[in-house]
Amino acid sequence: MSAAGKGTDGALLRVSGLGAGYGGMPVLDSVSLEVRPAEIVAVVGSNGAGKTTLLRALSRVIAATGQIEFKGQDLVPMTADQVFCEGLVQVPEGRQLFDRMTVEDNLLMAADRRSDKAVALEDLRRMYALFPRLGERRRQLAGSMSGGEQQMCAMARALMARPILLAIDEMSLGLAPVVIEQLMEVLARIRDEGVTVLLVEQDVHLALSVADRGYVMETGRIVHEGAASDLIDDPAVRKAYLGL
Known part of the structure; x- marks a missing residue:
């Protein structure tokens, strides 16, 4: 789906010493x-750990x-729109779809800025x-769709923008297990197609079960x-987050 750029050290995204918050109150340290x-x-x-704040800072919403280096470029002075155009695309918590627009219109909105309209239609068929x-x-x-269908639409809309890095905030929140399983399969598939994924999740076991790190x-x-497998086996993580 997408060719991934990277910095000279092999990292696509590198964050160092990041701090952010709201109204003078620090959240990230x-x-x-x-x-x-x-x-x-x-x-x-x-x-409340600061996960959503992290994504908002990376996307330059706050x-x-x-x-923050992405593809070797400094994102800190960029606007949210510029970061999006560079290929860092977020699926926000709560989906934030245009409720009174059709599914197809929601998806096509993500391709509005693209000049390759024929390719965008092919991407629509791929979604x-x-x-x-x-x-x-x-x-x-x-x-009017179910929560699971809306989450699929939000993810498909983001993929229509041809992201290099797809950042997903609380993908599984409020969804049925069967829908979550389908979405996890999609994550693995798009990763195999070259899309890098940053998954923010409160469900620790779910996230680590599909993640590389x-x-x-x-x-x-x-x-x-x-490594995700090491974290799942870490006694401190298992006790604090997995109830084991």
Whole structure:
């Protein structure tokens, strides 16, 4: 789906000493992480750990201090629109679809800036192949669909922008297990096609089960990091987040 650019050290995204917050109240405290091309990286932690704030800072929706390098470029001085155009595309928590527009119109909005309209239509067909339910619902108002279908639509809309890095905030929130399983399969598939994924999740086991590597956040800081399989087996992580 997408060719992944990267910095000279092999990292697609490198974050160092990141700080951010709201109204003068700090949330993130010197967060550092990296995401390499064509991998799924999970950022996990309980509600209030700062995960959504991290994604908002990376997408430049909120101001931040520290370093954010994407494809070797400094994102800190960029606007949210510029970051999007560089290929860092976010699927926000709560989906944020245009409820009174059809599924197809929601998807095509993500391709509005593209000059390759014929290719965009091919991408639309690809989204319907990736999410068959959306093909069935393409003329339906997005706001009238189930939560799982809306999450599929939000992910397909982001993929229509041909992201290099897809950042997903709380993908599984409120969804039935069967839908979550379908979405997890999609994540693995798009990763295999070259799209890098940064998955922010409160469901620690779910996220680490599909990820290559992971970071655990607590109160705005990274407290554990490593291969996803190692984190699942880490006694501290198992006790704190998996109830084991």
